[in-house]
Amino acid sequence: MSGADVKLILRSTRVVTPDGTRPAAVAVADGRIDAVLPYGTEVPAGVRLEDFGDDVLLPGLVDTHVHVNDPGRTEWEGFFTATRAAAAGGITTLLDMPLNSLPPTTTVGHLRTKQQVAAPKVHIDTGFWGGAIPSNVKDLRPLYEAGVFGFKCFLSPSGVEEFPELDQEQLARSMAEIAGFGGLLIVHAEDPRHLASAPQRSGPAYADFLASRPRDAENTAIEGLIAHAGRLNARVHVLHLSSGDALPMIAAAKQEGVRITVESCPHFLTLTAEEVPDGATEFKCCPPIREAANQDALWEGLADGTIDCIVSDHSPCTTDLKTPDFASAWGGISSLQLGLPAIWTEARKRGHSLDDVARWMSAAPAELAGLTRKGAIEAGRDADFAVLAPDDTFTVDPAELFHRNQVTAYAGRTLHGVVKSTWLRGERIAADGTVAGPTGRLLERNQ
Numbered sequence: 292m293s294g295a296d297v298k299l300i301l302r303s304t305r306v307v308t309p310d311g312t313r314p315a316a317v318a319v320a321d322g323r324i325d326a327v328l329p330y331g332t333e334v335p336a337g338v339r340l341e342d343f344g345d346d347v348l349l350p351g352l353v354d355t356h357v358h359v360n361d362p363g364r365t366e367w368e369g370f371f372t373a374t375r376a377a378a379a380g381g382i383t384t385l386l387d388m389p390l391n392s393l394p395p396t397t398t399v400g401h402l403r404t405k406q407q408v409a410a411p412k413v414h415i416d417t418g419f420w421g422g423a424i425p426s427n428v429k430d431l432r433p434l435y436e437a438g439v440f441g442f443k444c445f446l447s448p449s450g451v452e453e454f455p456e457l458d459q460e461q462l463a464r465s466m467a468e469i470a471g472f473g474g475l476l477i478v479h480a481e482d483p484r485h486l487a488s489a490p491q492r493s494g495p496a497y498a499d500f501l502a503s504r505p506r507d508a509e510n511t512a513i514e515g516l517i518a519h520a521g522r523l524n525a526r527v528h529v530l531h532l533s534s535g536d537a538l539p540m541i542a543a544a545k546q547e548g549v550r551i552t553v554e555s556c557p558h559f560l561t562l563t564a565e566e567v568p569d570g571a572t573e574f575k576c577c578p579p580i581r582e583a584a585n586q587d588a589l590w591e592g593l594a595d596g597t598i599d600c601i602v603s604d605h606s607p608c609t610t611d612l613k614t615p616d617f618a619s620a621w622g623g624i625s626s627l628q629l630g631l632p633a634i635w636t637e638a639r640k641r642g643h644s645l646d647d648v649a650r651w652m653s654a655a656p657a658e659l660a661g662l663t664r665k666g667a668i669e670a671g672r673d674a675d676f677a678v679l680a681p682d683d684t685f686t687v688d689p690a691e692l693f694h695r696n697q698v699t700a701y702a703g704r705t706l707h708g709v710v711k712s713t714w715l716r717g718e719r720i721a722a723d724g725t726v727a728g729p730t731g732r733l734l735e736r737n738q
Contacts, residue, residue, distance in 0.1 A: 296320050299717055300334055301341045301676065303348040307649045308668050317348065319674040322716030326670050343678050346711055349649050350668050351383025351415075351675030352631060353656040355440075356530065356554065356602040358623065362408045363393025368607045368695050370412035373627060374731060376693035378414045378721040380628035381677030381710040384657070384665050384734070385415060389422030389443055390454035391606070397422040397454075398430045399437045406733055413731035415715055416675075418660070423465040423476065424455050431468050438735025440660045441475030443530070446512050447483040450577075450622065456483070463519055470525035475659075477528040480512035481578055493618035495570035500617035504579045509534040517544045517551060526550040528659060531604045533559045533578040535588025542597045552599045552659055555589055557633040558624045560601065562700060572613045572620035574700045576606065590641055593651060600655035603630050609696055625699050628692050632708035633701060635681060645681060661736060674717035683709040693726065 299319040306315035306327070314330035334340045354377065361369040370387075377385055387405070389396035396402050396419055409417055421439035423431060431442060444465060445456040457465060469476050485508035492499040513529055517540065520527040529541070532555045544551050558576060563583040567574045574580055592598040606623025614620045626633065631652065638648055657666025664673045686705045689697035713721040720727050 297325050297335070297338055299339050299341065301343065301348060301714070302330065303343040304330065304345050305347040306668060307347060307349045307645055309654070312347070312644070312646055317668060319717040322674055324668060324670050324672050324674050327668060343711075347645055347679045347681055348668065349381065349645065349677045349679055350653040350666055351677055351713065351715065352381050352652045353384045353660070353662060353665050354382050354602050354605070354627070354630070355386045355600075355656045355660050356556070356604045357385045357387055357627065358391045358606045359387045360391040360607070362404065364391055366609055366695075367391065370409040370417070371414075371729065372693065372695040373605070374412070374414040374417060374729070375726045376628040378713050378726050379693050379710065379724070381631045381679065381713050382627070383415050383675035383677070383713060383715050384417070384662060386418045386420055386440055386660060389420050390449055390451055393453065395422050395454050396420065396434075396439065397424055397427045399433050402434060402437055402439060410733055412729055413733070414720060414726060414729045415731040416734050417731055418734035418736070420477065422454060423457065423469070425457060425461045428465055428468050431465065431474070432472055435472055435474050435736070440736050441477055442469055443477045443479070445479040447479070447481040447486055447508070449479070459515065463523070466519055466525045466527070467523050470523050475526050475528060477530055478516055479530050480516055481508040482511040482515070485511055491618065493616050495615045495617065497564065497567040497569055497571070497574070497617060500575065501564055501579050501581070503618070504577060506534040506536050506581070509578055510537045510540075513537045514540060517541070517549055520551055521547070521549045524550070529553045531556050531559070531578065532589070532598060533581055533585075535585045535592065538588060538592045538597050542595070545597070553597065554600045554602050555593070555598050556602060556604045557626050557630045558700060560586060560589055561633045561637045570615035572615060572617055573698050573702070574624070575617055575620050575622045576604070576624045577622040594643075600659060601630070601634055601651040602656055603627050605694070607694055607696055607698070610698055613698055625694055625696070626701065627694055629687060629699065629701050629706070631677065631679070631710060632685070632706040635679075635708040636706045639707060645679070662734070674714065676714040678711045678713070680709045680711055681707065683707070685709055691724070
């Protein structure tokens with residue numbers, strides 16, 4: 292130990308570190324990791340020991356894609372309920388998306404409103420994305436200086452009037468502005484022309500909805516995004532990739548030095564179009580859950596590094612908005628509490644390790660957002676942890692979930708991996724299905 296005021300040691304036979312999983316003892320001082328020590332290190336007098344046996348000590352998850360909807364649509368979700376669900380699921384840091392709240396995070400004043408609402412309610416550390424819409428190019432730099440982590444835009448309609456999409460000229464203008472101050476643009480990439488020309492049928496048939504959001508819409512939008520980013524030397528990130536067809540062009544762009552990163556989501560990696568029942572609009576999201584063969588391609592993209600990270604895209608709504616008509620139902624999947632076990636259940640089947648899961652769901656999202664104190668169990672980082680019993684199973688009961696509306700596409704699924712406890716800056720904030728009161732902090736870029 293470094294001699295700092297160590298008051299706590301967490302010990303496990305399986306600690307997931309950047310150098311691999313090994314037996315270790317993690318010393319905590321003043322909310323930070325002081326040292327990662329050999330498992331058998333003697334515990335000094337007066338230092339509390341938490342021994343997790345063979346349960347796995349993971350870095351706390353970082354979820355950079357969460358729609359909290361607070362203020363304004365708090366009947367859909369809220370900072371208290373969203374961060375409570377996150378804590379129960381092993382997530383210790385999240386970034387809130389700029390839309391579905393009223394106001395959206397498109398000006399500094401709107402950011403301050405969100406921060407004021409969030410501050411007393413968050414169970415975990417919480418930061419904010421800004422929004423890029425046609426009318427706010429002048430607001431982008433002030434928002435960045437006020438602490439947002441980057442900017443989200445849509446290339447097709449967002450579903451809410453107060454957050455309009457960018458056309459190609461507006462995209463280039465916003466991207467150039469953001470590149471000028473070294474910011475990050477994160478993009479919902481579906482091409483509106485392809486969506487408009489796709490067959491649009493109302494009703495309960497999932498096959499009809501899937502046909503209305505073709506892979507070509509994603510592929511074309513991503514192709515254009517790569518061209519703009521290469522020309523402007525801009526840093527861009529593709530949100531919620533569902534089309535495996537886009538992976539070769541993304542891989543090629545990365546090799547050519549285009550500054551592009553990519554995320555996918557638990558629902559695309561664990562659910563398939565073939566298993567979605569007609570009328571089951573809890574499975575509706577945009578872009579959509581696609582076929583099993585496409586899912587295989589996404590996992591190959593994760594394995595070879597083309598896809599950088601996995602985040603939830605938790606996009607909740609009230610139960611009544613999930614009508615049986617796929618055309619009119621709200622599009623969004625609630626999964627904040629279930630992402631880790633859902634991904635671990637599928638990853639273990641495909642030969643991946645918890646080291647891989649920690650990289651995809653903690654280290655890489657932290658790196659994406661520049662959260663240098665998050666994302667790894669190593670000296671100097673915040674003492675944020677998830678304790679997982681990886682071989683234990685549970686069956687998802689929506690009534691036991693902590694987010695506001697108990698609607699989820701995972702209902703009835705048996706998953707591997709039970710989150711036994713969650714720790715934020717060296718304090719246990721969730722354990723065995725209970726969550727303590729809000730102790731999270733608001734985060735700003737380069738804090």
